[in-house]
Amino acid sequence: MSKRTFKIAVLGGDGIGPEVCDESVRLLQEVERRLAGVAFDFQHHSVGVGEYQRNGNALPDSTFAACQSSDAVLLGAMGLPNVRYPNGKEIAPQLDLRERLKLYGGVRPIRLFNEADTPLKNFGAGEIDFVLVRESTEGLFYGRDAVLDPDADEAFNTMRISRECTEQVCRLAFQIARQRDGMKKVSLIDKANVLSSMVFFRKVFDEVAQEFPDCEADHVYVDASALFLVRDPKRFDVMVTENMFGDILSDLAAGLVGGMGMAPSGDIGDSAAVFQPSHGSAPDIAGRGIANPIAMHLSAAMMLDWFDDDNCKVGAKMIHAAITRVLADASKRTPDLGGSLSTSEMTDEILQAL
Template identity: 50%
Template sequence: AGALLRGQVAVDTLVQTRAGIERIVRKAFELARQSNGAPRDGVRRVTCCDKANVLRSYAFFRSVFDEVAKDYPDIETEHALVDAMAMHLVLKPGHFNVIVSENMFGDILSDLAAATVGGMGMAPSAEVGDANGFFQAAHGSAPDIAGKGIANPYGTILSAAAMLDWLGRGHGDERLLRAAEQIRHVTEACLANGLLSADLKGKSSTAEITGNVCDRLAA
Protein backbone atom coordinates (compact mmCIF):
# COMPACT_ATOMS: atom_id res chain seq x y z
CA ALA A 1 0.00 0.00 0.00
CA GLY A 2 2.89 2.37 0.82
CA ALA A 3 4.40 1.91 -2.62
CA LEU A 4 1.07 2.50 -4.34
CA LEU A 5 0.44 5.78 -2.44
CA ARG A 6 3.92 7.17 -2.91
CA GLY A 7 3.73 10.51 -4.68
CA GLN A 8 -0.04 10.71 -4.26
CA VAL A 9 -0.54 12.10 -0.74
CA ALA A 10 1.22 14.74 1.35
CA VAL A 11 0.38 15.62 4.95
CA ASP A 12 1.56 18.53 7.12
CA THR A 13 0.78 18.93 10.81
CA LEU A 14 0.19 22.34 12.35
CA VAL A 15 1.16 22.52 16.02
CA GLN A 16 0.08 25.46 18.18
CA THR A 17 0.85 25.60 21.90
CA ARG A 18 -0.91 27.59 24.59
CA ALA A 19 2.38 29.17 25.67
CA GLY A 20 3.23 30.25 22.14
CA ILE A 21 -0.22 31.67 21.43
CA GLU A 22 -0.38 33.54 24.74
CA ARG A 23 3.02 35.06 24.10
CA ILE A 24 2.20 36.47 20.68
CA VAL A 25 -1.30 37.58 21.66
CA ARG A 26 -0.01 39.49 24.69
CA LYS A 27 2.56 41.15 22.45
CA ALA A 28 -0.25 42.23 20.13
CA PHE A 29 -2.20 43.81 22.99
CA GLU A 30 0.90 45.58 24.31
CA LEU A 31 1.57 46.99 20.83
CA ALA A 32 -2.01 48.24 20.65
CA ARG A 33 -1.61 49.95 24.02
CA GLN A 34 1.54 51.71 22.80
CA SER A 35 -0.06 52.80 19.54
CA ASN A 36 -2.20 55.76 18.55
CA GLY A 37 -4.98 53.43 17.45
CA ALA A 38 -6.29 52.59 14.00
CA PRO A 39 -5.73 55.24 11.30
CA ARG A 40 -9.43 55.61 10.49
CA ASP A 41 -10.94 56.10 13.94
CA GLY A 42 -8.08 56.20 16.46
CA VAL A 43 -9.44 53.17 18.32
CA ARG A 44 -6.89 50.88 19.91
CA ARG A 45 -7.97 47.42 18.79
CA VAL A 46 -6.56 43.95 18.23
CA THR A 47 -8.01 41.78 15.48
CA CYS A 48 -7.67 38.01 15.85
CA CYS A 49 -7.27 36.47 12.40
CA ASP A 50 -7.78 32.71 12.13
CA LYS A 51 -9.70 29.91 10.45
CA ALA A 52 -11.57 28.82 13.56
CA ASN A 53 -14.63 27.70 11.61
CA VAL A 54 -12.71 24.89 9.90
CA LEU A 55 -9.51 23.90 11.72
CA ARG A 56 -9.29 22.91 15.38
CA SER A 57 -5.83 24.42 15.86
CA TYR A 58 -7.18 27.83 14.86
CA ALA A 59 -10.23 27.43 17.08
CA PHE A 60 -7.71 26.86 19.88
CA PHE A 61 -5.86 30.02 18.85
CA ARG A 62 -9.10 31.99 19.07
CA SER A 63 -10.05 30.58 22.47
CA VAL A 64 -6.66 31.52 23.94
CA PHE A 65 -6.96 34.97 22.36
CA ASP A 66 -10.31 35.48 24.08
CA GLU A 67 -8.83 34.45 27.43
CA VAL A 68 -5.91 36.86 27.13
CA ALA A 69 -8.18 39.68 25.94
CA LYS A 70 -9.87 39.75 29.35
CA ASP A 71 -6.63 41.18 30.78
CA TYR A 72 -6.86 44.16 28.41
CA PRO A 73 -10.33 45.70 28.89
CA ASP A 74 -9.06 49.01 27.52
CA ILE A 75 -8.38 47.47 24.09
CA GLU A 76 -11.18 46.74 21.62
CA THR A 77 -11.15 43.20 20.19
CA GLU A 78 -12.63 41.53 17.15
CA HIS A 79 -12.33 38.30 15.15
CA ALA A 80 -11.87 37.81 11.41
CA LEU A 81 -11.56 34.66 9.34
CA VAL A 82 -8.46 34.79 7.18
CA ASP A 83 -10.28 34.68 3.84
CA ALA A 84 -12.50 37.60 4.86
CA MET A 85 -9.45 39.41 6.25
CA ALA A 86 -7.81 39.35 2.80
CA MET A 87 -10.83 41.28 1.50
CA HIS A 88 -11.02 43.65 4.49
CA LEU A 89 -7.35 44.64 4.17
CA VAL A 90 -8.02 45.78 0.62
CA LEU A 91 -11.37 47.51 1.20
CA LYS A 92 -10.83 49.09 4.63
CA PRO A 93 -7.15 48.99 5.64
CA GLY A 94 -7.53 52.06 7.85
CA HIS A 95 -9.81 50.14 10.21
CA PHE A 96 -7.04 47.92 11.53
CA ASN A 97 -4.66 48.72 14.37
CA VAL A 98 -2.95 45.42 15.32
CA ILE A 99 -3.70 42.07 13.70
CA VAL A 100 -2.52 38.88 15.39
CA SER A 101 -2.45 35.47 13.73
CA GLU A 102 -0.63 32.19 13.44
CA ASN A 103 2.65 32.37 11.51
CA MET A 104 1.52 31.15 8.09
CA PHE A 105 -1.47 33.48 7.88
CA GLY A 106 0.67 36.33 9.18
CA ASP A 107 3.26 35.67 6.49
CA ILE A 108 0.61 35.87 3.76
CA LEU A 109 -1.26 38.88 5.13
CA SER A 110 1.90 40.88 5.77
CA ASP A 111 2.62 40.94 2.03
CA LEU A 112 -0.96 41.95 1.30
CA ALA A 113 -0.78 44.69 3.93
CA ALA A 114 2.47 45.95 2.39
CA ALA A 115 0.71 46.27 -0.97
CA THR A 116 -1.92 48.55 0.57
CA VAL A 117 0.78 51.10 1.52
CA GLY A 118 2.70 51.09 -1.75
CA GLY A 119 4.41 47.72 -1.97
CA MET A 120 7.10 45.68 -0.27
CA GLY A 121 9.61 48.51 -0.59
CA MET A 122 7.58 50.52 1.92
CA ALA A 123 7.23 47.75 4.50
CA PRO A 124 9.43 47.61 7.62
CA SER A 125 9.64 44.48 9.73
CA ALA A 126 10.67 43.63 13.27
CA GLU A 127 11.41 40.16 14.59
CA VAL A 128 11.65 40.46 18.35
CA GLY A 129 12.11 38.14 21.30
CA ASP A 130 12.44 38.75 25.00
CA ALA A 131 16.05 39.90 24.76
CA ASN A 132 16.91 40.32 21.08
CA GLY A 133 15.48 42.05 18.06
CA PHE A 134 16.17 41.93 14.33
CA PHE A 135 14.95 44.74 12.08
CA GLN A 136 14.94 44.88 8.30
CA ALA A 137 12.83 45.85 5.32
CA ALA A 138 10.27 43.18 4.53
CA HIS A 139 11.41 42.74 0.92
CA GLY A 140 14.17 40.42 -0.25
CA SER A 141 17.58 41.24 -1.68
CA ALA A 142 16.26 42.06 -5.20
CA PRO A 143 19.47 41.12 -7.08
CA ASP A 144 17.88 42.18 -10.38
CA ILE A 145 18.23 45.85 -9.41
CA ALA A 146 21.45 45.59 -7.41
CA GLY A 147 23.84 48.48 -8.07
CA LYS A 148 21.33 50.52 -10.07
CA GLY A 149 20.57 52.98 -7.29
CA ILE A 150 16.81 52.65 -7.69
CA ALA A 151 15.88 50.54 -4.65
CA ASN A 152 13.26 51.94 -2.29
CA PRO A 153 15.02 52.80 1.01
CA TYR A 154 11.88 53.66 2.98
CA GLY A 155 11.31 50.11 4.26
CA THR A 156 14.81 50.05 5.75
CA ILE A 157 14.47 53.56 7.16
CA LEU A 158 11.16 52.69 8.82
CA SER A 159 12.72 49.48 10.17
CA ALA A 160 15.30 51.66 11.91
CA ALA A 161 12.43 53.59 13.49
CA ALA A 162 10.94 50.31 14.71
CA MET A 163 14.32 49.39 16.18
CA LEU A 164 14.53 52.69 18.07
CA ASP A 165 10.99 52.14 19.35
CA TRP A 166 11.91 48.69 20.64
CA LEU A 167 15.13 49.90 22.25
CA GLY A 168 13.45 52.97 23.71
CA ARG A 169 10.69 51.00 25.37
CA GLY A 170 13.07 48.31 26.54
CA HIS A 171 15.44 50.79 28.16
CA GLY A 172 12.92 53.45 29.12
CA ASP A 173 14.70 56.00 26.94
CA GLU A 174 12.39 58.75 25.69
CA ARG A 175 15.12 60.09 23.38
CA LEU A 176 14.98 56.93 21.29
CA LEU A 177 11.19 57.06 21.14
CA ARG A 178 11.30 60.68 19.98
CA ALA A 179 13.89 59.80 17.35
CA ALA A 180 11.67 56.99 16.03
CA GLU A 181 8.72 59.36 15.77
CA GLN A 182 10.86 61.94 13.99
CA ILE A 183 12.01 59.37 11.43
CA ARG A 184 8.38 58.51 10.65
CA HIS A 185 7.43 62.19 10.43
CA VAL A 186 10.30 62.94 8.04
CA THR A 187 9.46 59.88 5.94
CA GLU A 188 5.87 61.08 5.55
CA ALA A 189 7.11 64.54 4.57
CA CYS A 190 9.46 63.16 1.92
CA LEU A 191 6.71 61.04 0.41
CA ALA A 192 4.31 63.98 0.41
CA ASN A 193 6.91 66.07 -1.39
CA GLY A 194 7.15 63.55 -4.22
CA LEU A 195 10.38 61.78 -3.33
CA LEU A 196 9.24 58.50 -4.84
CA SER A 197 11.38 55.57 -5.98
CA ALA A 198 10.80 53.57 -9.15
CA ASP A 199 8.53 51.01 -7.47
CA LEU A 200 6.28 53.92 -6.43
CA LYS A 201 6.17 55.18 -10.03
CA GLY A 202 8.66 57.92 -9.18
CA LYS A 203 12.10 58.92 -10.44
CA SER A 204 14.01 59.58 -7.20
CA SER A 205 17.14 57.50 -6.67
CA THR A 206 17.97 55.59 -3.50
CA ALA A 207 20.72 58.10 -2.69
CA GLU A 208 18.46 61.10 -3.31
CA ILE A 209 15.73 59.83 -1.00
CA THR A 210 18.19 58.79 1.70
CA GLY A 211 20.02 62.09 1.52
CA ASN A 212 16.80 64.05 1.89
CA VAL A 213 15.71 61.98 4.87
CA CYS A 214 19.08 62.49 6.55
CA ASP A 215 19.12 66.25 5.82
CA ARG A 216 15.64 66.69 7.27
CA LEU A 217 16.54 64.70 10.38
CA ALA A 218 19.64 66.82 10.90
CA ALA A 219 17.79 70.12 10.45
Protein backbone atom coordinates in the same frame (compact mmCIF):
# COMPACT_ATOMS: atom_id res chain seq x y z
CA MET B 1 27.83 63.26 30.16
CA SER B 2 28.49 59.60 29.43
CA LYS B 3 26.64 58.05 26.53
CA ARG B 4 24.74 54.79 26.58
CA THR B 5 26.08 52.55 23.81
CA PHE B 6 23.89 50.16 21.86
CA LYS B 7 25.62 47.30 20.06
CA ILE B 8 23.93 46.63 16.71
CA ALA B 9 24.69 43.57 14.59
CA VAL B 10 24.38 44.59 10.93
CA LEU B 11 23.55 41.77 8.50
CA GLY B 12 23.31 43.11 4.97
CA GLY B 13 22.60 39.73 3.41
CA ASP B 14 21.91 39.28 -0.28
CA GLY B 15 20.67 41.18 -3.32
CA ILE B 16 19.58 44.69 -2.42
CA GLY B 17 19.95 43.89 1.29
CA PRO B 18 23.43 45.41 1.73
CA GLU B 19 22.44 48.49 -0.31
CA VAL B 20 19.45 49.47 1.80
CA CYS B 21 21.10 48.36 5.04
CA ASP B 22 24.13 50.57 4.43
CA GLU B 23 21.81 53.52 3.80
CA SER B 24 20.06 52.97 7.11
CA VAL B 25 23.39 52.81 8.91
CA ARG B 26 24.21 56.15 7.31
CA LEU B 27 20.88 57.56 8.51
CA LEU B 28 21.36 56.17 12.02
CA GLN B 29 24.85 57.68 12.22
CA GLU B 30 23.38 61.12 11.58
CA VAL B 31 20.66 60.52 14.16
CA GLU B 32 23.35 59.43 16.61
CA ARG B 33 25.23 62.67 15.95
CA ARG B 34 22.14 64.63 16.97
CA LEU B 35 21.36 62.63 20.12
CA ALA B 36 23.33 63.66 23.17
CA GLY B 37 22.99 60.56 25.30
CA VAL B 38 23.45 57.52 23.06
CA ALA B 39 26.02 55.93 20.76
CA PHE B 40 25.62 53.12 18.23
CA ASP B 41 28.28 50.45 17.82
CA PHE B 42 27.67 48.93 14.36
CA GLN B 43 29.26 45.54 13.84
CA HIS B 44 28.94 44.04 10.35
CA HIS B 45 28.71 40.29 9.83
CA SER B 46 28.51 38.03 6.78
CA VAL B 47 25.35 36.00 6.34
CA GLY B 48 23.15 34.62 3.56
CA VAL B 49 23.70 33.02 0.17
CA GLY B 50 27.26 34.29 -0.27
CA GLU B 51 28.28 32.80 3.06
CA TYR B 52 26.54 29.53 2.17
CA GLN B 53 28.39 29.33 -1.14
CA ARG B 54 31.74 30.02 0.54
CA ASN B 55 31.44 27.90 3.68
CA GLY B 56 28.28 25.83 3.42
CA ASN B 57 26.52 27.65 6.27
CA ALA B 58 24.24 30.62 5.58
CA LEU B 59 24.22 31.59 9.28
CA PRO B 60 27.72 30.95 10.68
CA ASP B 61 28.05 30.23 14.39
CA SER B 62 30.13 33.39 14.86
CA THR B 63 27.41 35.52 13.28
CA PHE B 64 24.69 33.95 15.40
CA ALA B 65 26.78 34.47 18.52
CA ALA B 66 27.19 38.14 17.57
CA CYS B 67 23.43 38.45 17.16
CA GLN B 68 22.93 36.94 20.60
CA SER B 69 25.34 39.37 22.23
CA SER B 70 24.00 42.47 20.46
CA ASP B 71 21.26 44.78 21.65
CA ALA B 72 19.47 44.31 18.31
CA VAL B 73 20.00 43.05 14.78
CA LEU B 74 19.59 45.26 11.71
CA LEU B 75 19.04 43.04 8.68
CA GLY B 76 18.78 43.92 4.99
CA ALA B 77 17.43 40.90 3.09
CA MET B 78 18.53 37.29 2.66
CA GLY B 79 18.10 34.60 0.05
CA LEU B 80 18.21 34.36 -3.73
CA PRO B 81 15.54 32.38 -5.62
CA ASN B 82 18.08 30.66 -7.89
CA VAL B 83 20.29 29.42 -5.03
CA ARG B 84 18.68 26.70 -2.96
CA TYR B 85 19.45 23.93 -0.54
CA PRO B 86 19.73 20.40 -1.97
CA ASN B 87 16.14 19.73 -0.84
CA GLY B 88 14.89 22.53 -3.12
CA LYS B 89 14.05 25.06 -0.42
CA GLU B 90 15.26 28.65 -0.63
CA ILE B 91 18.03 29.71 1.72
CA ALA B 92 16.36 31.69 4.50
CA PRO B 93 18.57 32.11 7.59
CA GLN B 94 16.24 34.88 8.78
CA LEU B 95 13.80 32.10 9.71
CA ASP B 96 16.55 30.37 11.68
CA LEU B 97 17.21 33.63 13.52
CA ARG B 98 13.55 33.95 14.47
CA GLU B 99 13.38 30.41 15.78
CA ARG B 100 16.74 30.28 17.55
CA LEU B 101 16.32 33.71 19.18
CA LYS B 102 12.65 32.94 20.00
CA LEU B 103 11.34 35.99 18.18
CA TYR B 104 7.69 35.06 18.45
CA GLY B 105 6.22 38.44 17.44
CA GLY B 106 6.47 39.60 13.83
CA VAL B 107 5.36 43.24 13.98
CA ARG B 108 4.38 44.76 10.61
CA PRO B 109 3.23 48.41 10.78
CA ILE B 110 1.23 49.57 7.76
CA ARG B 111 0.82 53.32 7.21
CA LEU B 112 -0.11 55.37 4.17
CA PHE B 113 2.13 58.43 3.85
CA ASN B 114 0.62 59.87 0.67
CA GLU B 115 -2.62 59.23 -1.21
CA ALA B 116 -0.58 58.89 -4.42
CA ASP B 117 0.95 55.63 -3.14
CA THR B 118 -2.20 53.56 -2.63
CA PRO B 119 -4.22 51.75 -5.31
CA LEU B 120 -7.34 52.32 -3.22
CA LYS B 121 -9.64 55.27 -3.86
CA ASN B 122 -10.44 58.03 -1.37
CA PHE B 123 -7.73 57.34 1.20
CA GLY B 124 -5.44 60.17 2.27
CA ALA B 125 -2.23 60.27 4.26
CA GLY B 126 -2.63 58.50 7.60
CA GLU B 127 -6.06 57.08 6.79
CA ILE B 128 -4.63 53.58 6.37
CA ASP B 129 -2.83 52.93 9.64
CA PHE B 130 -2.76 49.55 11.37
CA VAL B 131 -0.32 46.94 12.65
CA LEU B 132 -0.27 43.28 11.72
CA VAL B 133 1.30 41.05 14.37
CA ARG B 134 2.33 37.64 13.11
CA GLU B 135 3.38 34.69 15.27
CA SER B 136 6.82 34.01 13.79
CA THR B 137 8.21 30.78 15.21
CA GLU B 138 5.62 28.07 14.60
CA GLY B 139 2.26 27.82 12.82
CA LEU B 140 2.47 26.22 9.40
CA PHE B 141 6.13 27.25 9.16
CA TYR B 142 6.79 24.73 11.94
CA GLY B 143 6.73 21.99 9.31
CA ARG B 144 9.24 23.65 6.97
CA ASP B 145 11.95 21.11 7.76
CA ALA B 146 9.81 18.12 6.77
CA VAL B 147 11.71 15.81 4.43
CA LEU B 148 10.10 15.22 1.05
CA ASP B 149 10.15 11.66 -0.22
CA PRO B 150 10.58 12.06 -4.01
CA ASP B 151 8.77 8.76 -4.61
CA ALA B 152 5.82 9.50 -2.36
CA ASP B 153 2.29 10.09 -3.64
CA GLU B 154 1.59 12.85 -1.14
CA ALA B 155 3.31 15.48 0.96
CA PHE B 156 2.19 17.31 4.08
CA ASN B 157 3.35 19.86 6.65
CA THR B 158 2.33 20.18 10.29
CA MET B 159 0.81 23.35 11.73
CA ARG B 160 1.83 23.79 15.35
CA ILE B 161 -0.04 26.17 17.65
CA SER B 162 1.30 26.12 21.21
CA ARG B 163 -0.25 27.84 24.19
CA GLU B 164 3.05 29.51 25.12
CA CYS B 165 3.71 31.18 21.75
CA THR B 166 0.05 32.05 21.21
CA GLU B 167 -0.18 33.73 24.60
CA GLN B 168 3.02 35.65 23.90
CA VAL B 169 2.01 36.95 20.49
CA CYS B 170 -1.56 37.81 21.56
CA ARG B 171 -0.29 39.64 24.62
CA LEU B 172 2.16 41.56 22.41
CA ALA B 173 -0.67 42.55 20.07
CA PHE B 174 -2.77 43.92 22.94
CA GLN B 175 0.22 45.79 24.35
CA ILE B 176 0.77 47.43 20.96
CA ALA B 177 -2.91 48.36 20.76
CA ARG B 178 -2.68 50.02 24.18
CA GLN B 179 0.25 52.15 23.03
CA ARG B 180 -1.33 53.34 19.80
CA ASP B 181 -3.58 56.34 19.28
CA GLY B 182 -6.07 54.20 17.39
CA MET B 183 -9.17 52.28 18.41
CA LYS B 184 -7.33 50.08 20.92
CA LYS B 185 -8.81 47.13 19.11
CA VAL B 186 -7.19 43.76 18.40
CA SER B 187 -8.62 41.55 15.67
CA LEU B 188 -7.73 37.86 15.68
CA ILE B 189 -7.35 36.59 12.11
CA ASP B 190 -8.01 32.85 12.05
CA LYS B 191 -9.79 29.99 10.30
CA ALA B 192 -11.60 28.60 13.32
CA ASN B 193 -14.56 27.51 11.22
CA VAL B 194 -12.40 24.81 9.60
CA LEU B 195 -9.18 24.11 11.52
CA SER B 196 -9.05 22.75 15.07
CA SER B 197 -5.66 24.41 15.56
CA MET B 198 -7.36 27.75 14.91
CA VAL B 199 -10.13 26.92 17.38
CA PHE B 200 -7.36 26.52 19.96
CA PHE B 201 -5.70 29.78 18.84
CA ARG B 202 -9.02 31.59 19.31
CA LYS B 203 -9.53 30.07 22.76
CA VAL B 204 -6.12 31.28 23.94
CA PHE B 205 -6.68 34.71 22.32
CA ASP B 206 -9.97 35.12 24.20
CA GLU B 207 -8.25 34.21 27.47
CA VAL B 208 -5.49 36.79 26.92
CA ALA B 209 -8.06 39.41 25.92
CA GLN B 210 -9.46 39.25 29.46
CA GLU B 211 -6.18 40.74 30.68
CA PHE B 212 -6.83 43.88 28.62
CA PRO B 213 -10.34 45.13 29.51
CA ASP B 214 -9.47 48.55 28.06
CA CYS B 215 -9.08 47.04 24.58
CA GLU B 216 -11.71 45.72 22.20
CA ALA B 217 -11.22 42.19 20.86
CA ASP B 218 -12.85 40.64 17.83
CA HIS B 219 -12.44 37.72 15.41
CA VAL B 220 -12.24 37.77 11.61
CA TYR B 221 -11.76 34.76 9.36
CA VAL B 222 -8.64 35.05 7.25
CA ASP B 223 -10.47 34.99 3.92
CA ALA B 224 -12.84 37.74 5.08
CA SER B 225 -9.93 39.78 6.38
CA ALA B 226 -8.34 39.77 2.91
CA LEU B 227 -11.57 41.26 1.57
CA PHE B 228 -11.84 43.82 4.38
CA LEU B 229 -8.23 44.95 3.91
CA VAL B 230 -9.12 46.03 0.38
CA ARG B 231 -12.68 47.23 1.00
CA ASP B 232 -12.43 48.74 4.48
CA PRO B 233 -8.88 48.83 5.95
CA LYS B 234 -10.01 51.41 8.51
CA ARG B 235 -11.79 48.68 10.45
CA PHE B 236 -8.41 47.34 11.61
CA ASP B 237 -6.19 48.72 14.36
CA VAL B 238 -4.03 45.76 15.39
CA MET B 239 -4.33 42.35 13.76
CA VAL B 240 -2.83 39.18 15.21
CA THR B 241 -2.54 35.89 13.37
CA GLU B 242 -0.71 32.65 12.67
CA ASN B 243 2.63 32.58 10.84
CA MET B 244 1.54 31.64 7.31
CA PHE B 245 -1.60 33.79 7.38
CA GLY B 246 0.55 36.70 8.52
CA ASP B 247 3.12 36.06 5.80
CA ILE B 248 0.44 36.37 3.13
CA LEU B 249 -1.63 39.19 4.61
CA SER B 250 1.41 41.37 5.34
CA ASP B 251 2.23 41.44 1.62
CA LEU B 252 -1.35 42.36 0.77
CA ALA B 253 -1.26 45.06 3.43
CA ALA B 254 1.99 46.47 2.04
CA GLY B 255 0.32 46.73 -1.35
CA LEU B 256 -2.24 49.10 0.13
CA VAL B 257 0.42 51.71 0.97
CA GLY B 258 2.79 51.51 -1.98
CA GLY B 259 4.34 48.06 -1.95
CA MET B 260 7.03 46.11 -0.14
CA GLY B 261 9.46 49.01 -0.28
CA MET B 262 7.22 50.86 2.17
CA ALA B 263 6.73 48.02 4.66
CA PRO B 264 8.99 47.77 7.74
CA SER B 265 9.06 44.95 10.23
CA GLY B 266 10.45 43.88 13.56
CA ASP B 267 10.70 40.34 14.88
CA ILE B 268 10.40 40.66 18.63
CA GLY B 269 11.25 38.33 21.47
CA ASP B 270 11.57 38.75 25.21
CA SER B 271 15.30 39.52 25.07
CA ALA B 272 16.21 39.93 21.38
CA ALA B 273 14.89 41.53 18.22
CA VAL B 274 15.65 41.66 14.49
CA PHE B 275 14.57 44.62 12.37
CA GLN B 276 14.34 44.36 8.61
CA PRO B 277 12.23 45.53 5.68
CA SER B 278 9.43 43.16 4.76
CA HIS B 279 10.69 42.88 1.18
CA GLY B 280 13.01 40.24 -0.22
CA SER B 281 16.44 40.51 -1.80
CA ALA B 282 15.12 41.62 -5.25
CA PRO B 283 18.08 40.29 -7.27
CA ASP B 284 16.65 41.78 -10.47
CA ILE B 285 17.55 45.29 -9.30
CA ALA B 286 20.52 44.51 -7.06
CA GLY B 287 23.55 46.67 -7.72
CA ARG B 288 21.63 49.29 -9.67
CA GLY B 289 21.19 51.69 -6.78
CA ILE B 290 17.45 52.09 -7.29
CA ALA B 291 16.01 50.08 -4.38
CA ASN B 292 13.52 51.86 -2.16
CA PRO B 293 15.15 52.32 1.28
CA ILE B 294 12.00 53.54 3.08
CA ALA B 295 11.06 50.15 4.55
CA MET B 296 14.62 49.71 5.80
CA HIS B 297 14.66 53.20 7.35
CA LEU B 298 11.30 52.63 9.04
CA SER B 299 12.62 49.33 10.38
CA ALA B 300 15.62 51.20 11.82
CA ALA B 301 13.19 53.59 13.50
CA MET B 302 11.33 50.61 14.95
CA MET B 303 14.63 49.39 16.38
CA LEU B 304 15.26 52.73 18.09
CA ASP B 305 11.73 52.75 19.48
CA TRP B 306 12.22 49.21 20.81
CA PHE B 307 15.35 50.18 22.75
CA ASP B 308 14.48 51.06 26.33
CA ASP B 309 15.94 54.56 26.07
CA ASP B 310 14.29 57.98 25.86
CA ASN B 311 16.96 59.36 23.54
CA CYS B 312 16.47 56.49 21.10
CA LYS B 313 12.73 57.06 21.12
CA VAL B 314 13.41 60.68 20.18
CA GLY B 315 15.57 59.38 17.33
CA ALA B 316 12.74 57.14 16.12
CA LYS B 317 10.38 60.11 16.05
CA MET B 318 12.97 62.13 14.12
CA ILE B 319 13.18 59.47 11.42
CA HIS B 320 9.39 59.11 11.18
CA ALA B 321 8.89 62.86 10.96
CA ALA B 322 11.57 63.23 8.28
CA ILE B 323 10.11 60.41 6.17
CA THR B 324 6.64 61.91 6.53
CA ARG B 325 7.90 65.30 5.33
CA VAL B 326 9.72 63.81 2.33
CA LEU B 327 6.88 61.53 1.22
CA ALA B 328 4.36 64.37 1.45
CA ASP B 329 5.91 65.47 -1.87
CA ALA B 330 4.70 62.83 -4.35
CA SER B 331 7.55 63.65 -6.74
CA LYS B 332 10.14 62.31 -4.30
CA ARG B 333 9.99 58.62 -5.05
CA THR B 334 12.23 55.75 -6.12
CA PRO B 335 11.43 53.92 -9.40
CA ASP B 336 9.21 51.30 -7.72
CA LEU B 337 6.73 54.11 -7.04
CA GLY B 338 7.15 55.81 -10.38
CA GLY B 339 9.89 58.25 -9.35
CA SER B 340 13.51 58.72 -10.37
CA LEU B 341 15.40 59.03 -7.07
CA SER B 342 18.19 56.58 -6.41
CA THR B 343 18.51 54.72 -3.12
CA SER B 344 21.11 57.15 -1.83
CA GLU B 345 19.23 60.21 -3.13
CA MET B 346 16.12 59.16 -1.21
CA THR B 347 18.23 58.83 1.93
CA ASP B 348 19.75 62.25 1.24
CA GLU B 349 16.25 63.74 1.13
CA ILE B 350 15.45 62.20 4.50
CA LEU B 351 18.73 63.40 5.99
CA GLN B 352 17.95 66.92 4.86
CA ALA B 353 14.48 66.68 6.43
CA LEU B 354 15.72 65.51 9.83
